[in-house]
Amino acid sequence: MTCREALSLLPLFFDGELESRQMRAVVMHSTRCTPCETELRQLERLQEVVSESVNARVDEVDLSNFWPSIEQRLGSVDLPWGQRLRTWWSDGEHRWMAPLPAFAAAAIIAAVALMFFLNPKSITDPEAVRVTSVDNAAIIDSLDTDVDSVAVLSEPETRTTVLWVSDDTVTGDTP
Amino acid sequence: MNVMGPVMLTTWVAFSGMLGTGWAQESPGNLTSPVINTVEVRIGAVLASNSGIEFDSRLASLHRQFNILFPYSSYRLVKEERQQVPWGGKAGFDIPGGRYVLVVPREFKNERISMKVMVIEGARPIVDTVLSLRNHATFLIGGPRQADGVLILSIGADTLH
Numbered sequence: 001m002t003c004r005e006a007l008s009l010l011p012l013f014f015d016g017e018l019e020s021r022q023m024r025a026v027v028m029h030s031t032r033c034t035p036c037e038t039e040l041r042q043l044e045r046l047q048e049v050v051s052e053s054v055n056a057r058v059d060e061v062d063l064s065n066f067w068p069s070i071e072q073r074l075g076s077v078d079l080p081w082g083q084r085l086r087t088w089w090s091d092g093e094h095r096w097m098a099p100l101p102a103f104a105a106a107a108i109i110a111a112v113a114l115m116f117f118l119n120p121k122s123i124t125d126p127e128a129v130r131v132t133s134v135d136n137a138a139i140i141d142s143l144d145t146d147v148d149s150v151a152v153l154s155e156p157e158t159r160t161t162v163l164w165v166s167d168d169t170v171t172g173d174t175p
Numbered sequence: 176m177n178v179m180g181p182v183m184l185t186t187w188v189a190f191s192g193m194l195g196t197g198w199a200q201e202s203p204g205n206l207t208s209p210v211i212n213t214v215e216v217r218i219g220a221v222l223a224s225n226s227g228i229e230f231d232s233r234l235a236s237l238h239r240q241f242n243i244l245f246p247y248s249s250y251r252l253v254k255e256e257r258q259q260v261p262w263g264g265k266a267g268f269d270i271p272g273g274r275y276v277l278v279v280p281r282e283f284k285n286e287r288i289s290m291k292v293m294v295i296e297g298a299r300p301i302v303d304t305v306l307s308l309r310n311h312a313t314f315l316i317g318g319p320r321q322a323d324g325v326l327i328l329s330i331g332a333d334t335l336h
Contacts (some may be wrong), residue, residue, distance in 0.1 A: 134309055134310075134311045134312045134313075135309045135312060136240075136308070136309070136312045136313050136314060137309075137312075138306045138307065138308050138312070138314040139287065139306060139307045139308075140304060140305075140306045141289075141304075141305040141306060141307070142304060142305045143302075143303070143304040143305075144300070144303040144304070145300070145301060145302055145303065146299040146300050146301060147301050150302065153244065155240070155243055155244055157243060158239055158240045158243060158244075160240045160244065160313070160314065160315060161306075161314045161315070162244055162314070162315040162316070162317060163302055163304065163314070163315070163316045163317070164316075164317050164318045165294075165301050165302060165316070165317070165318035165319060166318055
């Protein structure tokens with residue numbers, strides 16, 4: 001490596017941006033070449049001066065309120081419920097509640113099943129139960145009409161009474 | 176920590192709450208002999224036709240009756256109404272086709288509700304009847320023409336304590 005090549009690489013060497021092969025070559029050359037070694041020492045000194053200057057300025061900055069202001073902002077962050085739940089769960093004190101939802105679900109299912117056996121009306125459609133379980137047969141005491149005819153149908157399966165009015169002018173056919 | 180304690184407590188609360196509610200609903204009817212002051216008359220007007228295939232979901236409770244009794248493919252609930260009246264009071268309902276239904280509950284005797292029912296079209300009564308029904312029962316009046324089908328009325332009554 002020539003001095004020219006070494007001098008062009010010295011700033012990169014100092015910044016640690018050289019590949020290992022180039023770095024080794026620069027080091028070997030500097031140890032044997034006094035001008036390049038001098039240049040290297042000057043760069044070292046420049047870095048020390050810059051570093052001292054920056055540190056001196058940083059020390060002058062008042063950082064006493066830095067963390068409290070960060071803390072204040074952290075306090076106002078509105079975490080999503082999922083994250084809050086994970087945080088709450090990860091503290092380990094609530095692990096004993098893990099089987100609770102399963103037990104509660106089992107209890108509810110068992111209670112509903114028990115209610116079904118004790119009181120089936122409460123589970124099914126109350127209107128449907130009413131109509132199908134009640135005796136819907138009507139006892140007709142009197143019947144008058146102004147149309148041609150009225151048919152009284154009594155359906156035994158559903159225990160339902162039907163009055164079917166039939167009039168050519170205003171009514172339909174008997175089913 | 177004793178894990179089973181809270182679990183058992185939750186289970187017990189779920190059971191007792193749900194069963195307690197069910198029993199509470201059952202109790203009054205079993206323990207008291209109520210005085211019936213009011214009757215709730217309910218009416219539904221159904222348009223039955225063969226134009227299309229439809230069964231109004233609100234008529235689920237009458238599905239079986241309609242399938243057995245009538246030859247139509249479409250049933251649509253066009254009006255549903257309830258009125259509470261005292262014994263001897265008049266419950267009047269406007270139904271499609273300019274018709275009017277009048278129901279007068281008369282008395283509760285032998286576990287049956289006696290009532291007068293009139294279906295009036297224009298100035299003439301197409302049905303004028305006195306009948307008795309079991310409490311919570313429903314009977315049907317059908318036949319009046321309406322649009323491209325017929326009207327079927329479901330009429331029922333429930334005593335109120």
